[in-house]
Amino acid sequence: MYVAVKGGEQAIDNAHAWLAESRRGDVAIPELSVAQIREQMALAVGRVMAEGSLYDADLAALAIKQARGDLIEAIFLIRAYRTTLPRFGASRPVDTGAMAAIRRISATYKDLPGGQVLGPTFDYTHRLLDFALAAEGAAESPAPQAAALGPVPRVTGFLDREGLIEPEPASDAPPPDLTREPLELPASRALRLQSLARGDEGFLLSLAYSSQRGFGRTHPFVGELRIGEVMVEVEIPELGLSVAIGAITLTECETVNQFTGSKTQPAQFTRGYGLVMGQSERKAIAMSLVDRALRWQELGEEDTGAPVQDQEFVLMHADNIQATGFLEHIKLPHYVDFQSELELVRRLRAGAAQEAAE
């Protein structure tokens, strides 16, 4: 008899049990440990931390394990956990100029103070499957030990000294926080950058790519890309000084873009900026292109109608947790609404048939 929607509770329990079993896979194969994921899937861990907006490598690794390697699902787990954490305060702004960089390159100069340091990059690997990796247990040849770079000067600093790039006035204004206040449009640059920093890597990649292909072109050069650890300091009001509470890995990209200028104002390069938690230069570069494209108005550029220039389009669709939730919810039951449509279509068709008969 009427069984169509019964048994939801039992079905959910069974589905969860099946999911747990599928997650584990063949029990004859040793289980992955969270530490293994943290150490050997570090870039996935970095992405989950960045888009989950929570810097904790162990939790990110746990989320990846629980999500069966589905990174958006893992990001979702981290976001949901993050919701429950109390906020004790805000850190001092981190100083990426003082970064202990493991990688630092500039595309605008052949060589520069501090040097070009490739660091652990895929850039120049040949994309050939390394079957030696399939033979587990092989001893890895140790990399030549290189100390992280100390503070190195910024490329934009060189240009700034000559007045060649737009100045970036310092500000001590507290930045807006989109995890505590709903996003309001138009959004300030600080708020846009915050949104982009936790936005979906794939979405930003495609938007940045579209701008490179002519939809909102900004002619970017990677002035500098740096990856490394920065200290996080917190000001303790009772002590009247700031205390270092740890270090986090950041990826920073500064682009140098085509100039503005007029008869009265000499030409200057403009800036795009990307900053991402963990090692994620694809995301950092994409973010800096999108940031630059979104600045068209303040730089007096033309609105070409390109998606990447439209901050409402970009900011309202960059969050993959929002996007995936709304996309996937259409698999939930909608039969009440469908039923009402069904009635409507039948009624309209009956009306039309009657009219045709007359």
Next chain:
Amino acid sequence: MKDYNFAYLDEATKRMIRRAILKAVAVPGYQVPFASREMPMPYGWGTGGVQVTAACLTPEDRLKVIDQGADDTTNAVSIRKFFQRTAGIDVTERTHEATIIQTRHRIPEAPLTEGQILVYQVPIPEPLRFLEPRETETRRMHALEEYGLMHVKLYEDIARNGEIATAYAYPVKVQGRYVMDPSPIPKFDNPKLSDCAALQLFGAGREQRIYALPPHTQVVSLDFDDHPFVAAKAPHACDLCGDAASYLDEVITDDAGGRMFVCSDTDHCATRRASGHAGRLGGSEGAAA
């Protein structure tokens, strides 16, 4: 679950949501922005409703959760379990026993009473969204009470189809001021929005909006004098309980065109059957299981 605060959200977040709710109650039909949090279920699964419910729950509450009118649909089960787990509150499937009812896509058939709260899950809170995609524009239109575009849309429906071709999420005007999306309830349910004794709260998590209808607010479905609003439903009676006035689901029973119609509100149907009503295909609890 002692690892989490009562009803999952921390107290500061609940206070923020309660402030938004108070503002929403003070300005009926106005969409109040709020700092929606990520919840452990996906956007689109009812995160707005869950946050509103979490902010309203007290340990003494008795919660009912329905999806499509039914207590036993997967998402309703999941949300009910979530609050059992994180708040340890009592739950019920009986409409009149519940102090808070979270719903997706339906209003219960039984009249709600004073002291009850009905929490709607809302996917797109903006009734003008599909006429104007930009939030900056639609907020301005609400501020200026500029609703001409909506009336043009309804008029075009009539010109094209002979009637207003909106069967659910049918727009309403609240207390003569704001045009509001009642969430995707079938328009059959629209009359129940008006002069309701319960407090009605609407939560849209992904879109970060809360809005409200305080008890006994006047809610009018948009229409024209010569094309008045009609609350429509399938022209049948429930095959289980025989009710000819409740909203019905159509259930396909075989692949030869066989079908039956049953109440979408499972509690309403079960209550009627328990008190002896029967439809075309019988009515006792046992026969329906």
